[in-house]
Amino acid sequence: MSVIRITKQFSFETGHALYGYDGKCRNVHGHSYKLSVTVIGSPITDTRHVKLGMVIDFGDLKKIVKEEIVDKFDHATVFNKNTPHLELANELSQRGHNVILADYQPTSENMVVDFAEKIKARLPKEIQLHSLKLQETESSFAEWHASDH
Template sequence: MDYIRLTRQFTFEAAHALANYNGPCKNIHGHSYKLQVTILGQPITNSADATYGMVMDFGDLKKLVNEFIVSPLDHALILREDTTPELVGTLQQLHHKLVLVPYQPTCENMLLDFRNKLQPNLPACIKLHSLRLWETENSFAEWYASDNT
């Protein structure tokens, strides 16, 4: 049986700041992120199955990525969890959507976080093949399962 790759693209708006960085990205700034999620699997061969001929329903992939990545991050400010308590407290008092993460919120680290959230929630017969995250129109980072085996 042949393997097929499916890719779904997502977009979300988010801001972040890179703590202790010595460039302009140390300041809070935003991006229009674009995320490509590619999975690998074999089309379902059971003709009685509603998803016959599919690797995975695109709608199911969309639901999964929206639940674990897009919805939590869209229009949020992503900061390290060791950000000064005064700043965190002020943002929370002002009811800003704040996501605190245990890592520097770079494009690279965000991809690793996305991998960790998606892989265990995919059906057993589906493999996460790759992730690509654009931070700007001209700059992106990629994660490939095959690079990490």
């Protein structure tokens, strides 16, 4: 039985501010994120199955990532819930803006860990999350690999 990795890519726009940071990123700013999601499994071999030959239907993977990540983070502003920007976050929320108060500093590194946990929880038991790549800029990204955990 073959083990195959498949990857689906996603894009979303998210703003954030890094509480306590000593550089420009302490200010509210945004990124055009690109997220690559790679899962691993064996293609379905049951000839009666409508998804014969697939590890997972790309549409099913898209639904999971869209619901857990893209729909929540796209055009949202993410703050560390311990930020002194809490007043700003509340004001933005009251004005109808999508604000996420995270339990972590919203760096690419922490976001990719958060995303991995959310995606893993939704995958069918026979499919494993292999890796994530969260690209923040053209030249900067964070990666999560199951083999490291």
